[in-house]
Amino acid sequence: MIVNNKETLICAIDLETHEILYANNSCIKEFGDLIGKTCYKTFQKNKKTPCSFCPFEQYKQPNPLAVGTTFEWENENPINGRYYLFNDCIVEWRDNQKAKIQVGIDITKQKKLEEEIKRLANYDSLTNLANKTLLKKSISSTMKKNHQKGFYSALLFINLDNFKAVNDKSGHSIGDKLLIEASRRIKKTIKSKSVISRIGGDEFIVLVETSKKDETLAMRVFEKISQKILDSLKETYFIDNYEFRVSASIGIKLFNDESTSVDKLISYADNAMYNAKGNGKNTFCFFDPKLQKIMDEKIKLTESLKEAIEQNQMNLHYQTQIFLNQEEKIVGVEALIRWNHPTRGMISPAEFIPLAEESGLIIPLGEWIIDEACKQIKTWKSEKVKKSWRVSINVSSKQFEMDSFVSTIKNIVDINGIHPNMLRLELTESLLIKNVDKVLDRLHKLKEMGFSLSIDDFGTGYSSLSYLKRLPINELKIDQSFIKDLTTDKNDEIIIKTIITIGKKFGLEVIAEGVETKEQYQKLTEIGCKYFQGYFFSKPISAQQL
Known part of the structure; x- marks a missing residue:
């Protein structure tokens, strides 16, 4: 029975007196004879007052909490040093007595991984x-x-x-x-x-x-x-x-x-x-302030970027994404922006994307990228192989944070007559921890519309397991910085193995980007990676060249 599952702590605690009314075998085995004792004194090394970190202590005032109220929270137990994820629920126990049923799952291993x-x-x-x-x-x-x-x-x-x-x-x-x-x-x-x-x-x-x-x-x-x-x-x-x-x-x-x-x-x-x-x-x-001259050149380039967006000097290249089962198969592409400047020629995205972010031009540029990708998806509808390809696009923080973002992307998709699930939106970890409730609400709206969601550069930012489980995402994208030295750096191998394990636990696709050599590819396959992207397979090329 789940009540006596060896890995799950279950107890009932009186909300008024904090007396432990019931404890399952796992609780008793871990903390001794509990029933009749005060919870905070028993679980927290003779603490003299109720635990301030307990959600029920934080939220019970000014009005009593109703039956059915639930909370989820984490805590490190000072007695055994283990981490638990608690799910609490208020119930009516006996004689109208209110109690909370507390279910604790040991997440120590996950915490150590985190x-x-x-x-x-x-x-x-x-x-x-x-x-x-x-x-x-x-x-x-x-x-x-x-x-x-x-x-x-x-x-x-x-x-x-x-x-x-x-x-x-x-x-x-x-x-x-x-x-x-x-x-x-x-x-x-x-x-x-x-x-x-x-x-x-x-x-x-x-x-x-x-x-x-x-x-x-x-x-x-x-x-x-x-x-x-x-x-x-x-x-x-x-x-x-x-x-x-x-x-x-x-x-x-x-x-x-x-x-x-x-x-x-x-x-x-x-x-x-x-x-x-x-x-x-x-x-x-x-x-030296004289170095400001270099910054002046950036200002000029920003002006040129504005003109480039208005005059349609931009184009998209596509880099294939590979799924390896028994054989390699292209399952999608990532759309990557390219700028062919009339006098300077091709300008690297590494040079103009930061300028676009700083200047706010990333908003119109981002909308152009989405629209252009949708047009390409529509074109591929008539092609036997390419019609099933999903197109991944990078969404900048400023773009995502716009109040109109969800309606804008929905409008672009509708105008082009494509299904949202043909687009995969790549978002960075740093973006996902800003204004958590607002971000989660927006992600769920996008997910409900049918869009596929990915965390880009995973492993370089927050990477919280407790937060990750709340995200309605489809994919984790391993940052190429971990791929670069994979064959020589044991730390990179450990990180990648961990990310793949996390992905499997959460039922997510895990794709390695920046795969440039056969040795990297072989190493990734050995440690269980199934999805790949990088120059080893194909450099970014125009739609006509695909």
């Missing part, structure tokens, strides 16, 4: 420093705080000078040990509040916060810290039987508000670092 995904997705596997994903989150949080309080913070972009020579001379294993030692020295040097990250190769970024509201005083703090880092990093490295002398160059970008995007701040600090290298290395430089 924590491992979070760790692997947010920390550098070599140095255990924060990675770029976590750094960007931290910068964003600091920007908000600075905007409120007026404090100055800075990004210190650190690049080791001539590090390539270490790898070339002594091999990557020695180079890795030097990077670990360099990260240790940076951590030892930084005393003020900071986030230290390795963003790749021999590049580190330190986010340093101060309580200074005066720019000059703040600059002195950052100068002092930067010099200490330089002095520490240039000391001789003794690794195995080798001796190295490696210096560093540091670029510094100050900020005290939210007027500049996180990516721009990093870019400015990066440019300042290259200025430091140009000044002879083993030194630091603050961001």
Whole structure:
């Protein structure tokens, strides 16, 4: 019987007295003789008052909760250290006595998986420093705080000078040990509040916060810290039987508000670092306003982008998506935007999509992409093989957050006379955790209309199992950053295996994007992946070339 399922805790608790009225065998085995005892004293190590985290304590005032009221919540038990997912329901017990029936499912394994995904997705596997994903989150949080309080913070972009020579001379294993030692020295040097990250190769970024509201005083703090880092990093490295002398160059970008995007701040600090290298290395430089000239070019490009949308200079290319059963089969394509500039030629999406996001042009551009994809689906209706292909399109955060998004996409689909299930909307994890209730409502509306939904770049963001189960999605898309080094990086393999396992548990398709080599493909098939996308199968090409 489910009442005595060995993995399920079931008990009944009086809502007024908190007395445990009933406990199944699993409860008694885990926590001893419970019946007649007070729940919070028994389950929470002799706690003296009712648990503030219990939903019934939070919501019972001012009016008593009605019979049939239910709550779902999670908690780590302090006695056995295990995590439980609780489903509670108010019932009438005996003699009009109100009680809650509490069913607890042990989710410790899932929680550990969740924590491992979070760790692997947010920390550098070599140095255990924060990675770029976590750094960007931290910068964003600091920007908000600075905007409120007026404090100055800075990004210190650190690049080791001539590090390539270490790898070339002594091999990557020695180079890795030097990077670990360099990260240790940076951590030892930084005393003020900071986030230290390795963003790749021999590049580190330190986010340093101060309580200074005066720019000059703040600059002195950052100068002092930067010099200490330089002095520490240039000391001789003794690794195995080798001796190295490696210096560093540091670029510094100050900020005290939210007027500049996180990516721009990093870019400015990066440019300042290259200025430091140009000044002879083993030194630091603050961001030079002259570099704003580069930003002016971006403004010009934004204007050109606006014209391109209006003058129909854009076109869609399509990259095939493969399903492997006993043989490979094309089951869909991803629509990817391309811009053929009249004077510059083909401009990379990596260059103009961020501009479209920043300028708001992503809204009309996104609508054009949806309309163009629908037209192509309609054209393929008459083709025997292609008529069954689903088309995936990326939906930007700004586009999705528009109040008119659902009605707009429904209108485009209706005008083109196609069924919504022929479109798969790819959404990022970061988008899905903003304004959760509103996002869930919008997703359910899209799902009810028939649209297929996918989480793009899965594993790089929130990745909460408790949240994932609430999403009406069809697919998880493994980010290509995990595919790139799959054959050489054990951490990437662990992450991918975990994501595939999660997908199977939730009945979702899991597709690996960015598959570029036979070795990656073989490794993915070995660990159970069935859906693939990448240059190994086909580069993005025009509809006519498919």
